[in-house]
Amino acid sequence: MSRLDQLHDIADESLAGLKATDDMRRNIRMKAAAAQPAPRRLMVQGLAFAAAALLCFLGVSAALRPRAGQNEPEPQISSYTLGQGDQGGERYTSDVGYGNVTIKSDRNGIPAMQNIWAQGEGGVAPLIASDGRYYRMLSEPQSAPQSVLGSSLGVISEFTRQPELSGGRGLLSNVVSAGTEVYQVRGLGGTLLAANVNGSLRVFQRVSYNNTALLSGEGLADTLQLSGHITGMALSGVGAVTDPSAAERLFRTLVDQAVFKSSGAVTASQTLLITLDNGLAVQLSVKGEHLGGCGVWSCPEFFDAFGAAVQP
């Protein structure tokens, strides 16, 4: 019954012409709307009418409101854009560039824990495997700009749901379709990859997976080739370093002092986001003095230096 073990692939191939369509999606929406009880439907209609009225009111208000830079400020947001150098002062919606990662802060301006590892189906992370290196999709940005693209690594040779993505050599993925081109992110070596997923350019970060982290001769600096591109760091619950030169020094401390502990992962209680000059960010999971990304690393020196850097 060896063929039975291939049922998934055979069925998907044999039924490849059978796909859920947009027509079905529309039908579902219509049927769901029709299936709602009448009072609720009326309430929804009432709410829709009220919302439309409110939108009209806001639209007219906006049209009559003076433009930003005159009298009225633009709406302020509680996050700030990355990769733009100076983070001082208030930030506005118009300041956040397309495809930039934003960091959320609490009321006191302290970075909140913000996990940007994308989650996958059934707890299996969305991955690209490239000859023994694993890259996990980031949840932010949802759509990166084409300007981040560097050289092409080739195309996904196999789409596989096998978590270990060990079906063969070359580029494999459980989220990027076969035949889709995979790129390095410009200037960052093999730290980040980018590929289209469902029509959006998504970013993938080098990670450990299936107890595989470093290949022969590699160190932390090989998996985080970020020097010269760092604009800031945000450690959740602690603070943010927004001076690029200070952040660069912290990064050097990290790659110089960190000690490799294992090829696994840490259960994060904090996150460290390292912001880059292209608007993207990479993430390390943090627990105590351990950092996890592509392997688990211990670096108390980094946390001491970070704590000192965020002191007022």
Added chain:
Amino acid sequence: MQPGTQTAEAALSSASFEELYELYATDVLRVCYFYLGDRQRAEDVCQDTFVRLITAQPQLQAGKEKAWLLKVAMNRCRDLWRGAWLKRVVLGSPVFELIPAPDEFSERAEKQALMDAVNRLPTAFKDVVLLHYYQGYGIAEIAEMLGLPEGTISSRLSRARSKLEALLKGDETGEPS
């Protein structure tokens, strides 16, 4: 690197319907097709399943959304299967018609035989084979989905394999020799 933290409420928001539809609708559709052998019926059941997701607002645990969708769809398929229309029209069909992509016609006979054999399994065996071998669920997960002991699932899988082997050898009854 924690697993998804999506809440049940979020799963039922409009945006999450889109997300769940993108992720799972095709799988649900294909599993339905295995049961019903009829594209239009499979599409109907798939749509009804997602309508129920929107209207019933089930309390879904993060990561269990697909299991819920498959369970609802399979229950509906079983209900339909018991109906006279399917018994008359589908059970009489000589083969389980594949719907391959236009450029995929290699190894058709062998694959057709396996698909046909799976399609002809009794429902109880088809359940476990589809969930285990097609959708990749473990025995414990299948037991939870179907509300049966794990031992029953293991036993059904074992017997299903024997029946499939017999069917593939040409035994029309699927009884192992």
